[in-house]
Amino acid sequence: MKKSVFFGTLAATTLVAGLAMAGTLDDVKARGELICGSNTGLTGFGAPDSSGNWAGFDVDLCRAIAAAVLGDATKVKFVPTTGETRFTALQSGEVDLLVRNSTWTFSRDSELALDFVAVNYYDGQGFMVKKDLGVSSAKELDGATVCIQTGTTTELNLADFFKQNNISYQPVTVADDSEAQRQYLAGACDAYTTDASGLAASRATMPDAENHVILPEIISKEPLGPVVRHGDNNWGDVVRWTYYALLIAEEKGITAANVGEVATSTTDEEVKRLLGVSGDMGAKIGLDNAAFKNAIAAVGNYGEIFSRNIGEGTSINLARGLNALWTQGGLQYAPPLR
Amino acid sequence: MAMATDVPRDGFRLSMLVYDTRYRSYTIQVVVLVLFGLAVAWLLNNTVQNLEARGKQFNFTFLWQRAGYDIGQQLIPYSNDSTHFRALLVGLLNTLVVAFFGCIFATILGVLVGILRLSHNWLVSRLMTVYVEMFRNVPLLLWILLSYVLLSEVAPQPKDFRITDEMAAAGEAPAASMILWDSVAITNRGSNIPAPLFERGPGTLDLGFMTLNLNFWALVVVIAASVWVNRRILGSARATQESTGFRPVTWWKSLLVLFAPTLVMLLAMGFQLEMPELKGFNFSGGILVAHSFTALVIALTLYTAAFIAEIVRAGIQAISKGQSEAAFALGLRPGRTMKLIILPQALRVIIPPLISQYLNLTKNTSLGIAVSYLDLRGTLGGITLNQTGRELESMLLMMLIYLTISLIISSVMNFYNTTVQLKAR
Numbered sequence: 001m002k003k004s005v006f007f008g009t010l011a012a013t014t015l016v017a018g019l020a021m022a023g024t025l026d027d028v029k030a031r032g033e034l035i036c037g038s039n040t041g042l043t044g045f046g047a048p049d050s051s052g053n054w055a056g057f058d059v060d061l062c063r064a065i066a067a068a069v070l071g072d073a074t075k076v077k078f079v080p081t082t083g084e085t086r087f088t089a090l091q092s093g094e095v096d097l098l099v100r101n102s103t104w105t106f107s108r109d110s111e112l113a114l115d116f117v118a119v120n121y122y123d124g125q126g127f128m129v130k131k132d133l134g135v136s137s138a139k140e141l142d143g144a145t146v147c148i149q150t151g152t153t154t155e156l157n158l159a160d161f162f163k164q165n166n167i168s169y170q171p172v173t174v175a176d177d178s179e180a181q182r183q184y185l186a187g188a189c190d191a192y193t194t195d196a197s198g199l200a201a202s203r204a205t206m207p208d209a210e211n212h213v214i215l216p217e218i219i220s221k222e223p224l225g226p227v228v229r230h231g232d233n234n235w236g237d238v239v240r241w242t243y244y245a246l247l248i249a250e251e252k253g254i255t256a257a258n259v260g261e262v263a264t265s266t267t268d269e270e271v272k273r274l275l276g277v278s279g280d281m282g283a284k285i286g287l288d289n290a291a292f293k294n295a296i297a298a299v300g301n302y303g304e305i306f307s308r309n310i311g312e313g314t315s316i317n318l319a320r321g322l323n324a325l326w327t328q329g330g331l332q333y334a335p336p337l338r
Numbered sequence: 339m340a341m342a343t344d345v346p347r348d349g350f351r352l353s354m355l356v357y358d359t360r361y362r363s364y365t366i367q368v369v370v371l372v373l374f375g376l377a378v379a380w381l382l383n384n385t386v387q388n389l390e391a392r393g394k395q396f397n398f399t400f401l402w403q404r405a406g407y408d409i410g411q412q413l414i415p416y417s418n419d420s421t422h423f424r425a426l427l428v429g430l431l432n433t434l435v436v437a438f439f440g441c442i443f444a445t446i447l448g449v450l451v452g453i454l455r456l457s458h459n460w461l462v463s464r465l466m467t468v469y470v471e472m473f474r475n476v477p478l479l480l481w482i483l484l485s486y487v488l489l490s491e492v493a494p495q496p497k498d499f500r501i502t503d504e505m506a507a508a509g510e511a512p513a514a515s516m517i518l519w520d521s522v523a524i525t526n527r528g529s530n531i532p533a534p535l536f537e538r539g540p541g542t543l544d545l546g547f548m549t550l551n552l553n554f555w556a557l558v559v560v561i562a563a564s565v566w567v568n569r570r571i572l573g574s575a576r577a578t579q580e581s582t583g584f585r586p587v588t589w590w591k592s593l594l595v596l597f598a599p600t601l602v603m604l605l606a607m608g609f610q611l612e613m614p615e616l617k618g619f620n621f622s623g624g625i626l627v628a629h630s631f632t633a634l635v636i637a638l639t640l641y642t643a644a645f646i647a648e649i650v651r652a653g654i655q656a657i658s659k660g661q662s663e664a665a666f667a668l669g670l671r672p673g674r675t676m677k678l679i680i681l682p683q684a685l686r687v688i689i690p691p692l693i694s695q696y697l698n699l700t701k702n703t704s705l706g707i708a709v710s711y712l713d714l715r716g717t718l719g720g721i722t723l724n725q726t727g728r729e730l731e732s733m734l735l736m737m738l739i740y741l742t743i744s745l746i747i748s749s750v751m752n753f754y755n756t757t758v759q760l761k762a763r
Contacts, residue, residue, distance in 0.1 A: 082726055112393055113729040133619075143618040145527055150710075156406045159418035170527075170620065171408045173710045173721070185425030186701075187495040188526055190619045 013330040024096050024228070024235035025069065025286050033075045036062035037095035040080040040176050044316040045202040046100055054078045057309040059301045061120055061226060061243060065097070068242045068282075068291040073298035077143050083151035087112055090227060091245040097239055098227040101195060112177055113230040117240040120302075122322035122331050124218035125154045126196035128203060131211050133190060138217040142167035147180045147189035149173075154194050157220040177202060191215075195222050197310065197318060202246045204315035237285045244334035245292035248274055249301035251334070256300035259293060273337055281337060302332065327335050343525070389730070400726045401426070407721050409712050411628055422722045429717030430739065436631065436713065437700040437743075444699060445692075447639060447648025453676075455651050465516040466647070473644035479705055481641055484627075486633035486709040493526040499616050516614075523614050523621050530614035530621040530629040537608025553607060560603050567595045630711035634703065641701045646692065653688035654680060685758045693751040697744050704740075714739060 028034050032098045038059060039046040041192055046056040059078065067073040081089050081100060091113065101123075102108075104116035115305035125190040127138045127146075136142065138161070148155050150173040162169050172189045174180045181202055192199065196218060203209050226243065228236045249255070252261050252271050263275040272278040275296075283289055306323065310316040324330025355365045389396055401423040408418050413431045416424055431625040455466040499515065503685070516523045536553045571591050579585040614624030657680050665675040704715040712720070714736060723732040 047673075085719065087724075087727060088729060111394075131748060141619075143620055145620060150721055155721065156418075156725065159406055159408045165417065169408075170626070171410050172527075172710065173410075173716070175710075186491060186526065188490050232763070 023045050023166065024232050025238055028069055028096055032070060033077055034062065034066040034069060034097075035077045035079060035095045036065075037081045037086055037089050037098035037100060038062070038078040039100040040082055042101065042179070042198060042201050044314065045197070046077075046078070048181050055309070057305060058101065059120070060305045060309065061099050061246075062097075064246060064295040064299045065239060065242050066299035068245075068287055068295040069238065071288065071291075071294055073294075084175065087227075088115065090114065090229060093229075096235075099225075101198060102227050103195075103227050104223045104225055105153055108227075114227050115230050115236050116223075116225050116227050117236045118225045118243045119223040119331075120243060121197060121220040121223075123195040123197050123218040123224050125157050125193060126199050126218055127191045127193045127215040127220055128184075128199045128212055129191045129215060131213050135191075138191075138215045138219065139165050139167065141169065141191055143169070144190040145170040145172055145188070147172045147174055147183050147192045149177065149194055150175060150179055151194070152194070153220070153222065158193055159172055171327045185224045195224065197224075197230075197316075200316050201310070204317070207246055234286060238287065241285060241337075242292065242295050244337070245274060245295055245336040246299075246302040246305065247325070248337055249292075249296045250303040251327065254296055254301060255304055256297055259296045263293060270337055348412065380457045383486050394727075396730060398731055400722075400728050403726070405722065405725075407725065409717065411631060411712065413669070422718075422726065424712070425722060426718045426735075427575070429712060429714040432631075432711070432717075433700075433703050433706075433713040433715075434743070436634050436638065436703045436706065438712070439635050440642065440699050441696050441705070443635065443639040444646055444695070447643035448695075449646035449650050451643060452650025453654070454648060455536045456654060462757065463681040468649050470644045473640050475649075478637065478702055479708055481637040482633060482705055482708055485506060485636045488631060489633055490526045493524050496523075496525045496527065496616060496620050499523060499525070499621075500545075508751055521613055523616075523620070526629075527620070528626045529623045529632065530626055532611035532613050533623070533625045534718040535610050535612045537610065555606075557600070557603060560599050564596050564599050568592050570667070571595065628711075630709040633709055634706045634711050638699055642695055642702075644699075645695050648697055649691045649695065650684075653684035682758070683760075686760060689751065689755040689758060693748050693755070700743060700747060701740060 036059075038054065039056075041047040042056070044056055046054065046058040048054050054076075062076050062078070063073040066076045077090065079095050081095070081098070086098055086100060086102065087108070089095050099120075101121070102116075102124075104119065105202040108114055109116060127141065129135050129141075141162075146158060146169050148158055148171055155171075155173075158169075172183060174183055177194070177198065180192055180194070183189055185206065192202070194202075196214060198215050203212050203214070206212060226239050228239055248270070249259075252268065252274075254271065254275075259275065262271065263277055266272055266275070266277070269278070273281050276282055276291070280289055284292040288294070300308070304323070305327075306320065307313070310318045312319060320328075320330060322331045324332065326333040386396075402421050404418075405420055405422045405425045406418050408427070409416060409425065409428050411432055412426060412428050413435060414424075416428045451466050451469060454462050457463045457466075464570075521532050538594065571588055574589045574663050575586050612623050613625075614621040617623075661679055661683070662675050665679045666672075670678065703713055704719075706713045707715050707720060710716070718732055718739075719736045723729055726732075
């Protein structure tokens with residue numbers, strides 16, 4: 001009997017979750033607020049500033065989606081999730097979508113019943129060490145103690161990398177980025193490994209940033225992107241195409257500043273469809289026809305979001321690299337909007 | 339009495355289920371049971387439906403897949419090529435080893451503090467009161483974090499132990515050095531202690547599914563045999579004492595039996611210590627006891643000992659004062675009074691609440707997650723759960739394992755309890 005009771009408790013929690021699954025788009029509209037699963041705090045990607053306002057590269061995508069769905073980029077509630085809790089939070093319906101440096105992998109796509117709808121940042125796993133350690137390559141890390149966030153793909157890549165190179169290491173598992181930084185700075189681990197963008201963001205917040213180096217090896221592919229629940233295809237389309245709208249906007253040179261002017265003056269048919277001047281692209285996925293225009297007006301195009309939060313000149317100082325548009329030799333490529 | 343004759347004899351009617359006190363309680367019980375069963379069935383049905391709706395299956399096959407992650411502290415061989423089940427076992431052993439050391443240290447400290455709290459020495463008894471009140475009134479998690487932060491922030495980094503060429507030339511000593519004749523190095527990552535090695539031991543035995551460390555088990559067998567022989571010696575001494583009134587001298591026999599075979603065995607197997615040595619980033623050789631383990635054992639010990647001290651004090655105070663006065667009147671010294679008169683009676687009161695403390699300590703090991711100690715909660719309920727996404731299965735399995743451990747501990751302790759209970763003769 002006792003056992004049945006805890007089966008029951010588990011069932012009760014899953015039941016509450018199940019109710020939220022009907023149609024996320026309708027839920028968000030009815031609620032008048034988008035609930036976005038974000039990082040617990042990763043400068044440049046998703047972190048609250050000193051006055052409690054969330055800002056960052058991932059955060060701006062959430063704001064763009066809120067602008068597209070609700071017409072107001074401020075109607076977003078950010079729920080901080082750790083590497084351990086993020087997918088459960090999404091599956092259980094606690095958040096509408098997850099935009100927090102989550103890597104697209106086969107098993108997450110299939111077994112976890114999630115859908116990665118796009119890749120908003122092409123990344124790879126790297127290592128950060130203190131300069132005075134005198135290490136110039138990750139292959140010299142034999143016997144080192146390495147801090148690693150648990151519940152991540154990087155945990156598995158790390159094990160694979162050291163095995164392939166036939167060197168040993170001592171893992172120190174930590175829950176999130178801030179704990180990893182504390183351990184790393186206290187010298188409890190020689191190296192900290194996570195996505196290279198995450199390392200750059202962590203380094204930017206360290207008091208002695210110049211004393212830390214990110215090693216040249218990138219040991220994995222980490223395509224990071226927004227995640228939604230499997231099976232809610234309409235909501236998936238909304239997230240995917242809002243993101244692509246931001247890409248197309250950069251391709252066509254539409255910015256937050258000139259979007260209103262372009263909408264009246266443009267002769268480009270695709271831009272007209274994008275901004276809702278002609279056709280009914282928004283209505284086809286259950287949004288307002290001006291949805292994408294609102295999104296662009298709220299946060300700007302992909303390039304603007306990138307350079308404002310993590311681009312060269314910011315404290316994170318990341319180059320566009322793989323994340324340049326396909327027209328500039330990068331991988332960011334939006335399917336045609338027609 | 340009169341009631342029985344008043345009951346009408348015209349058989350059973352349905353309304354009697356409600357109005358007749360003889361049947362009403364059965365009716366209520368049956369109704370409640372049916373409602374409870376329906377509620378459980380409804381919840382189970384919901385779980386199954388929701389899992390299906392989300393396209394997730396319920397099975398345990400993931401346990402046989404490759405784990406792919408590494409574990410810092412492993413008592414049995416494990417690599418990232420091992421299965422999730424193997425990782426579960428590593429985690430389970432890590433849980434058990436903390437619980438084992440925690441229970442032993444907490445009992446020793448708790449009994450000591452409990453007795454000292456009754457001391458007539460004002461300072462000693464007040465100090466013990468302060469200790470008990472301090473530790474049992476602050477959450478355990480804070481003690482764990484405090485011990486961990488103290489260990490990892492205060493101890494030097496491994497590189498502080500290094501002597502560079504310039505330092506050697508200048509005759510400078512490194513910033514930190516090893517203790518206990520250069521055998522133990524305490525860094526901010528853990529304590530490196532010497533590891534026992536056997537040059538001529540029987541080695542290991544491969545059983546296919548697991549390997550046995552024969553050196554270890556040979557030692558266990560020898561020590562167990564020594565203890566058994568020693569008990570026989572003491573038993574025969576007691577028999578002689580009871581029949582003749584004189585106790586034969588046994589201390590040298592006990593010493594010989596307890597230590598000589600083990601020493602001979604160690605010499606025969608070529609016992610030696612492998613010292614930790616600074617190599618590259620860390621000390622290598624020897625055994626690394628991570629600070630997460632040390633901090634967890636220290637915090638669990640100090641916290642649980644405070645409760646055990648109170649249990650011991652209550653047990654001793656439950657024995658009537660007349661007992662010790664009678665013992666003193668017979669000429670027994672205080673030590674022997676405690677050992678022969680008070681403790682055997684106090685144990686009857688102490689053991690049952692002590693069982694709950696052991697169970698608490700064992701379950702509290704799961705707080706090790708706060709200092710990244712990879713116990714059962716960290717492997718099965720942490721990394722495995724995350725990497726495979728099998729929350730329901732992992733949680734149920736974990737609950738089942740904790741339940742089993744707790745039931746085993748309490749049945750062993752209950753058995754011990756029956757042996758110390760007052761026997762009616």
